[in-house]
Amino acid sequence: MLVYHLPGTFDTRDAHLDLLWSAGATGLEERAGVIRAYFDDQTDLPAPVADGEWRQEADQDWLAEFKATLRPVTAGRVTIVPPWLTHEVPAGQVPLIIEPGMAFGTGHHATTRMAVEALSQLDLSGLGVLDVGTGSGVLAIAATLLGAEHALGVDIDPQTIPIAQENAEINGVPAGRAVFVEGTLGSDLPEHTAPDATYDVLVANLYAELHDLLAGEYAAHLRPGGPLILTGILTGKLPLVQDALAREAFADVTVRHNGEWALVTARAPQ
Structure with missing residues (x-):
């Protein structure tokens, strides 16, 4: 599972979410001030959201996990x-x-x-x-x-x-x-x-x-x-x-x- 980690603030969060969706994210969540964007493949991201980190994580049903918590x-x-x-x-x-x-x-x-x-x-x-x-x-x-x-x-x-x-x-x-x-x-x-x-x-x-x-x-x-x-x-x-x-x-x-x-x-x- 490919996950892009991007620190965010309330001031910029909505704009960053829109950009990540437009870039092809298949899902988004927020944990402790960090936006986690799920992608099928690594892609070039626009400057406002390009300072995050790509991570390969173990596959999981992230939506089911989110609902469970x-x-x-x-x-x-x-x-x-x-x-x-x-x-x-x-x-x-x-x-x-x-x-x-x-x-x-x-x-x-x-x-x-x-x-x-x-x-x-x-x-x-x-x-x-x-x-x-x-x-x-x-x-x-x-x-x-x-x-x-x-x-x-x-x-x-x-x-x-x-x-x-x-x-x-x-x-x-x-x-x-x-x-x-x-x-x-x-x-x-x-x-x-x-x-x-x-x-x-x-x-x-x-x-x-x-x-x-x-x-x-x-x-x-x-x-x-x-x-x-x-x-x-x-x-x-x-x-x-x-x-x-x-x-x-x-x-x-x-x-x-x-x-x-x-x-x-x-x-x-x-």
């Missing part, structure tokens, strides 16, 4: 679980079923877990939630399962949209209650989810530089005083996000740490 993730009132482990969801927990594409989008990453925990601490009954950088749709789906009237997931990657929609269907979210679109906050968002273009809650799992760039858009898309939940922030870049929120007059800024990652919550300007 995957466990449910408890995040506040929600338990994120693959379809074959729904029987392990504790009584009283809200199950969020995600068919994992290896380790990505499963809820095991600290950033996803912290964001779901933050959502579960809110009373979302009847509210509209905007999920920026939705990916597999975990946060938007979690919001609807926690009582939100509707959720909109936005992502610049068109490949994520059908995946998020399928995940919503797996979780029994009624059509139209969770909507996923390709786009950015600077583009027109579907009017039927928020007629006045503002939302009651905004959650975004992006890296710090994007939070800095989008802070003004966050303020524009949140109702006055609405909760903001930001994650995907390396602790070393936390001041960049805090300065951006101060610049836009967000209030009640709090920070939670989990290892090298931080989650920031705040309230939109009144």
